[in-house]
Structures are given as structure tokens and as C-alpha cells.
Amino acid sequence: MRRASRSSYESVVLNASNVTIVKDLKLTNNEITSGVSDNSVTTGACIRSGITTATGGTLRTTIENNYLHKCAWGIEMNGSNGASATIFKNTIDTTKNSGIMMNSGEKNHTIELNVISRSLGAGIVIEGGPTGIKITKNSIYRNGSVGIDLNDHIAAYLSEGLTPNNGSLDNTFGNQRMNYPVIMSSVVTGNLLRVKGFIGKDITTSKAFANANLEFFIADDDGNQNGEVFVGDLRNKPHGEGKTYLNSCAADANGEFDCTFTVATGFNSRNITATATTTDGSNNTSEFSASPMLRANVLMIKRITAINGNILKNPNDDTPLHEFVEDPTSTHDNNCSWPLSYDNGTPGCINDYTIGAIDAGKVQPGDEIEYTIYYLNAGENKAFQGRICDRLNTNLTFQPNFDSVSPNTGIVLVENDGVPKYLTNGADSDRGQLTTAALAGANCNLAANTLPNLSDNVVVVDIASTANPLIGSINQVNSTVSHGYIRFKVKVK
Numbered sequence: 001m002r003r004a005s006r007s008s009y010e011s012v013v014l015n016a017s018n019v020t021i022v023k024d025l026k027l028t029n030n031e032i033t034s035g036v037s038d039n040s041v042t043t044g045a046c047i048r049s050g051i052t053t054a055t056g057g058t059l060r061t062t063i064e065n066n067y068l069h070k071c072a073w074g075i076e077m078n079g080s081n082g083a084s085a086t087i088f089k090n091t092i093d094t095t096k097n098s099g100i101m102m103n104s105g106e107k108n109h110t111i112e113l114n115v116i117s118r119s120l121g122a123g124i125v126i127e128g129g130p131t132g133i134k135i136t137k138n139s140i141y142r143n144g145s146v147g148i149d150l151n152d153h154i155a156a157y158l159s160e161g162l163t164p165n166n167g168s169l170d171n172t173f174g175n176q177r178m179n180y181p182v183i184m185s186s187v188v189t190g191n192l193l194r195v196k197g198f199i200g201k202d203i204t205t206s207k208a209f210a211n212a213n214l215e216f217f218i219a220d221d222d223g224n225q226n227g228e229v230f231v232g233d234l235r236n237k238p239h240g241e242g243k244t245y246l247n248s249c250a251a252d253a254n255g256e257f258d259c260t261f262t263v264a265t266g267f268n269s270r271n272i273t274a275t276a277t278t279t280d281g282s283n284n285t286s287e288f289s290a291s292p293m294l295r296a297n298v299l300m301i302k303r304i305t306a307i308n309g310n311i312l313k314n315p316n317d318d319t320p321l322h323e324f325v326e327d328p329t330s331t332h333d334n335n336c337s338w339p340l341s342y343d344n345g346t347p348g349c350i351n352d353y354t355i356g357a358i359d360a361g362k363v364q365p366g367d368e369i370e371y372t373i374y375y376l377n378a379g380e381n382k383a384f385q386g387r388i389c390d391r392l393n394t395n396l397t398f399q400p401n402f403d404s405v406s407p408n409t410g411i412v413l414v415e416n417d418g419v420p421k422y423l424t425n426g427a428d429s430d431r432g433q434l435t436t437a438a439l440a441g442a443n444c445n446l447a448a449n450t451l452p453n454l455s456d457n458v459v460v461v462d463i464a465s466t467a468n469p470l471i472g473s474i475n476q477v478n479s480t481v482s483h484g485y486i487r488f489k490v491k492v493k
Helices: 437-444
Strands: 010-014 025-028 030-033 049-053 061-064 067-069 073-077 085-088 091-093 100-102 107-112 115-117 124-127 131-136 139-141 148-151 181-189 192-199 213-220 241-250 256-262 272-277 298-307 368-377 386-393 396-398 411-414 420-423 432-436 454-464 483-492
Touching: 049 061, 049 067, 073 091, 131 272, 181 272, 192 272, 213 256, 241 256, 241 272, 298 386, 368 386, 386 396, 386 437, 396 454, 411 432, 411 454, 432 437, 437 454, 454 483
Parallel strands: 010 049, 025 061, 030 067, 049 073, 061 085, 067 091, 073 100, 085 107, 091 115, 100 124, 107 131, 115 139, 124 148
Antiparallel strands: 139 241, 181 192, 192 256, 213 241, 213 272, 298 368, 368 483, 386 454, 396 483, 411 420, 411 483, 432 454
């Protein structure tokens, strides 16, 4: 291996813009280093870049098997104007900025089987318009920003950080802002890993990324690649860099994927990340994906929140109705993702949202009881199906009118927007109804009527569907889109 010893702004510049007869350029087996013990590169070789290309024309450049160490950038590609390049099996580490930087005008390059680590910025930056940059089977880890950065800067030469999925392509970004895979499920059975998900913002936009090639990696997560998964979702989720290549597979015509491949026994299915590359000839590769999404986990809590219209206390015996009551038989009410949660020094949290009594004290015939069933998606995945089914006691009569707003609307649904939605009692187009156990059937998963005092009446409310998914609360700054409650009234017989 040859060591670059001359002092210059860039250690090696490949420039054939004035060459009449163009031949391939190949730079191999060099060691280029600043000789500086930290990242403050100011003197010596590669003050700026270890290798810089400004080739022009149709020149084909190969940069192979070089060691680029302690430069400002390892490789900088600047204005090749259509010339293709292969960056292959290089080791780049400890750069002041990014390991590889490509700015506006670059296209049709392949970055393959390189090791890029310990840069203060991103591993690879594709900024402000380069397209067709295929990034494949590299080992990228321990960098100060994201592993791959597709940004919309032009000649800024800096990492912008991760770019969340928006569900579409954008020519102002590097690689047209190719969206990364969203891993919805990652399960190991024996030594087989099965991953499922889609590319884009949701399953309605994933067709824009049909048939893309996906590469999966063991993720290197050093805590500085966290952020949103989708634009505006407020998550703070790890987007680990891809350190160890695992395998590849293809998305289908809808941009969805379901892939299975062999892994080592004991493999951690949570510790993966992935990229997607278009297969339409453009070869645009995405940034690294977020870690696998956790499943939906819908919690429900039932409380008595009023008796005879009194929301503060039971008028029969002064039992409080307007405070948090911890259920010793369940941890659902201690989940810290409930709104208005706070830590009082006990395991989990308490909150000022799920207020109401479990045992409301004495009631007598003719008393009206208001029930509230709170719900929360305490998982990370969206819940696309969710139904509350509450079977009434034989000693209670459902009240057909919750209040005087409109007749025959005995059920109120309040979602995260806080606006009451009054649902009719019959089976119609809204999301609630009072029905019978027989009609509720398997959709409610009702147990056999073996418990005493169960009537045939069931309150049914759909809290989540494909059209109205319930967003998960994990890794969000708050849970403002993950919760709600239903209310109805009954009268004691």
C-alpha cells in the first residue's frame, strides 16, 4: 500500500475535464492520512479531502482498496457531470466531516463494500440533487450523525441529519429523497428472521416505491441517529447505522415486503436497520430505516365517572368520583403514556386523565350511573382494528339518550381532539351501537355467558379502523393522537 506524503488541500485530485482522449482512471491501494491525532485537520496531507474527483465528460473512475484516515472528508465527488464512479472496498475513518460526500451534479455512482466509521458527521452525504447513487453492502458505523444522509443542501458539504419519510420522491434532495423501509414486524423463529413492512409514509403511498431492493443490516446504534419515522410524527426513534450486512430481498408491486432469511441462533430481531434502492434503473438508495416498530398495544380502563349527574362524588355516600384510583389488579392505569401522567415515586405513573371510581359506593334503584371506558394505544404500531365491547349487568338498563343533544344517541365517543361524537344506538354508519350478544358475535370475542348477572345487551364502539387508525404512543414526545374514551349511562333497576 502506498502512503500519500505530499502536503496539499486535497491529497489526490482526479481531474480529466481537459483531456481529449479519455481513459479510465483507477486509484487503488493507497494510504492517505493527515497525520493528525484528532479531527481538527488543519495541516499536512488531506486538509480537505483524501480523494477528490472533478472528472467531467464520460470518464469512469474506480477508487478501490484505499485507506483514508483523519481527512476533512474521505472522498469528495464534486462536479463529475455524468461520469460514473465505483467506490469499492475502501476504509475511511476518523474524518472531520463525512466519510464520503457527493454534491450537486453527481450521478450514477456505486458505493459498495466500503467500511466507513468514526466520522464526526455522517457516513455518506448525498446533498442537493445527486441521483443514481447506489449504496450497497457497506459497513457504516460509529459516525457522529446518520449513516446515510440525503439532504437538500447545495454545496454546503455538511450533514443535515436524518430525513423522515414523506411518502414521495423529491428532486431537490439527494437520491430524490428515496424513502427508507418501515419495518412493522421483525420476528425470529429458530434461526429464521422474518421482516414485514412497507416503504414510504403509509400503505397508501408505498406504491411509489414498488419493487425496490431492500438490504438489511445489523444496526449500530450509538444514540445520535434518533428522530422521526414519518414527517411530523414527533417520534424520537433510533435509526441505527448499518454495520453488518445480513441479506436482501425485494418489495412487491405495492411497495410492501415480507422477507425471511437465515440468521445466527439467538439473533436480536430488534437490532436491525435497512435501506431501499429503486430497481427502475435510477438506483437511488435511501437512508437507513428506523428500528422495527413495536406492535400496537391497546389498553382499556373502565371507571364510574358520575352518579345522578354528580361528577365529584356519589350523592348517596360521598364516595369520590373525580380522582385517579389505582387498580391493584392491573398495570394498565400505571402506563406513563396516558395523558397528564406524572411520576409519584411508585413503579409506573399515575395520571389526571383516567379519573373515576372502581367501587363507587352505594346505589339504589332509579340511580343513574355514568360509565367511562378510557383507551390508549401504548404500543408503537398503529392499531388498524380496535373495538370496545361492554356487556351490561342484568340489574342495569341502558339509557337511550346520553343528554338532550339529539334523541337515540346513548353513546359518546371522545377522541384525542376532545370533541364529543354522539353515536346512535342502532346499527348504522357511525362507529357505535347497542346490540345483543348474539349479534355482536365473534367480532366482539365475547366469552360464553358463564358469569352471573350478564344481560344480553352489549355496548359496541369501534375505536380504530383502517380509515381511523389509532397511533402508537411509544417514542412520541406526547400521546395526543393515541387515546380517547367512550361514555354511556345506565339506570339501576
